Amino acid sequence: MLSTNEKISELIELNEELENYFSNTIIPQLFVDANLRLRKFTPPAMKQFTLKEEFIGKPFEEFIDNFRYPTIIENISAVIESGEILEKEIQTTDMKWYQMNILPYHIKSKNITNGVIVTFVDITLRIRDLKEQEKMIAEHELLLDTIAHDIQNPINCLGLSIELIKRLSNEQMEKFPRLLNNLEGSLENMKDVVNGLSETRFSRNTYNATDELIDLENIIEDVRLTLSFQILERNAKITLELHDTQLYFARRKLRSALFNLINNAIKYTPLDKTPEIIITSKVEHEDFIICVKDNGIGISEEHQETIFKKFERLNPDIEGTGVGLYLINSIVTSAGGSVTVSSEVGKGSSFEIKLKDALKQPQS
Structure with a gap:
C-alpha cells in the first residue's frame, strides 16, 4: 500500500x-x-x-x-x-x-x-477541395445533359426535313430550297454543339463557360434562327418587350435556357392554336429579370412543384426527354439565381428567370 x-x-x-x-x-x-x-x-x-x-x-x-x-x-x-x-x-x-x-x-x-x-x-482546405470537386462533377453532369439536349433538336429537325423531302412531288419542288436550308441550319447547330464539346474537352475538362457582356436581344435572335423550322411550321408569334438588354452572363448558358423555354412554349401549345410568346426583361433591385410567357396548355399546380426535376415530363404524349426545365433550373441556380413559374391549365405559363449580380462586371 x-x-x-x-x-x-x-x-x-x-x-x-x-x-x-x-x-x-x-x-x-x-x-x-x-x-x-x-x-x-x-x-x-x-x-x-x-x-x-x-x-x-x-x-x-x-x-x-x-x-x-x-x-x-x-x-x-x-x-x-x-x-x-x-x-x-x-x-x-x-x-x-x-x-x-x-x-x-x-x-x-x-x-x-x-x-x-x-x-x-x-479541415478548411479539405472542405474547399471537396466543394471544388463537387462543383466540377456538377458542371460535368450539366455539360453532358446540355449537349445531349441541345443536339436532339437539330437531329429531329434533320429527320423531319429529310422525311418531307422524300414526300415532295414534282409540283412541290419549290419547297425544296427551304427544306435544304433547314438541313444546313441543323447541321450548323450540330457543329456548334460538337465544337462546344471540343472546346470544353481542351479546357481542363471543365464547363468553362465564362461570364461576358452580352445583349439579350442578340441571344433571342440566335435562338429564333435555331428554332426557325418550328416557328415557321407553327406560325409562332414571338413578341419582345425588352426594357433592359445588356448583362454579364455566360452566353452559351443563357442561350440554352432561352432555347428550352421558347421551344417548350411552341411544343406545348395545342395544334389548333397559334403559339404566342412574349419575352420581357427588366432590372429590379440590381437583379436582371427575364420572363417568357406563352399561351400553351399550362401546368397544373401539383406539377409546378416537380417540373424542374430531372426526367420529369409535363405530357408523355409530346416528344421530349424531361431534361429541358431541369437544365434551365441548374444553369440559373448554379449562378446564384432562381427560376419560378406561374401557370394555369389551359391558359399558358409564365417562367421568370432572376439573375443575381448580372449587372456587375466579373473580375478577371
Missing part, C-alpha cells in the same frame, strides 16, 4: 505527464471540467483561438467568442451529460472548417464524467 508521500509523488508525476502532453500536442486541444471551467489548453489552441493563461480556471462562457462557434458550450454539456463521444464537422463564424471531437473525461472509480477534452483539426 502506498504511503501519503508516495501518492502525492505519483499525482505530481501524473500531472507532469499531462502537462507535458498538453505542451507538446501539435493540434488545438482543451480540457474543460464538469463545471464548464477551462482547465488546460495546448499551445496550438492558444494560438488558434487567442487564449491566455489567465483564462484557466474561469467559466468557459466568458471567452466563448474566441472560438467563433456559438453552440460549443451546448455540445460540451451534452457530452458531459451523456458520457458519449461527439464527433462533428463545424464551420466557425470566420468561415473556417474544423473536425471537432469532444471526448468525455471519465473517473472510473466514481463512475462520473468530470469534464471533456475537446480537439480541433483544421
